[in-house]
Amino acid sequence: xxxxxxxxxxxxxxxxxxxxxxxxxxxxxxxxxxxxxxxxxxxxxxxxxxxxxxxxxxxxxxxxxxxxxxxxxxxxxxxxxxxxxxxxxxxxxxxxxxxxxxxxxxxxxxxxxxxxxxxxxxxxxxxxxxxxxxxxxxxxxxxxxxxxxxxxxxxxxxxxxxxx
Numbered sequence: 001x002x003x004x005x006x007x008x009x010x011x012x013x014x015x016x017x018x019x020x021x022x023x024x025x026x027x028x029x030x031x032x033x034x035x036x037x038x039x040x041x042x043x044x045x046x047x048x049x050x051x052x053x054x055x056x057x058x059x060x061x062x063x064x065x066x067x068x069x070x071x072x073x074x075x076x077x078x079x080x081x082x083x084x085x086x087x088x089x090x091x092x093x094x095x096x097x098x099x100x101x102x103x104x105x106x107x108x109x110x111x112x113x114x115x116x117x118x119x120x121x122x123x124x125x126x127x128x129x130x131x132x133x134x135x136x137x138x139x140x141x142x143x144x145x146x147x148x149x150x151x152x153x154x155x156x157x158x159x160x161x162x163x164x
Contacts, residue, residue, distance in 0.1 A: 002028065003036040003078075010043040012087040015105050023106045026137050027113035034078040037116065039085060039109070047086030062089045063108045065115035083112040103143040110137050 002025050006017050020039055028035055042050075047060035054064065067081040085108065094104035114130055121127035135145050 001034045003034070005036075005038040007038060007040040009046060010041055010087050012041070012043070012091075014041050014087055015102065019102070019105070020109060022141075023109040024113050026140065027110035028080070028117065031080075031117060035080040036078050037080040037113075038082040040082065041085050041087050044086055044088050047084065047089065050084055060086045060089050062086055062093060063112045065112045067116050067118070081116040083109070083116070085109070085112070099146070100143070103138065103146070106141060106143055107134060107138060107146045110134060 002021065004017070004021055004024060006020055008014065024037065024039075044060040047064070048058065050064055051057045051059060051061045054066075055061075062085065064084045065081065066084070068079040070079065090104060090108055091101060093099075094101045097104070111130075111134060114133065119126070119130045119133070121130050131147055135147065138144070138146060
């Protein structure tokens with residue numbers, strides 16, 4: 001079971017909670033344990049501040065992943081972690097890349113969830129494995145391959161606080 005805390009810290013229009021839940025549950029289905037996570041939807045100022053604080057990058061990014069790094073014996077809840085998503089960046093990227101907004105949202109939410117499960121794209125082999133899983137998950141929802149038209153590596157800028 002997934003316990004999802006969806007936090008809206010912006011006035012922007014976003015997908016509904018049922019869609020976020022569907023995308024998360026699909027990405028997390030390989031996890032047999034219950035999961036508790038937060039998705040915080042933010043404006044560019046908050047995204048920029050968090051990206052600067054955790055990655056020393058002075059710009060708003062699309063998604064930041066914060067896996068829970070507390071040992072299980074110290075928690076009595078199945079805390080997976082948090083995703084912070086910048087609504088304006090996601091919407092702008094979808095328009096610039098000619099992608100349906102819902103498909104881009106689904107991709108970035110599932111990409112962030114995979115990071116919470118430990119997937120990464122730092123080296124080529126890991127990137128290929130993660131991208132293949134993303135393609136498969138998105139195809140189940142009828143969404144196109146998000147990497148199909150890419151001539152270069154445009155993996156979403158999704159990081160963890162520990163990856164740099």
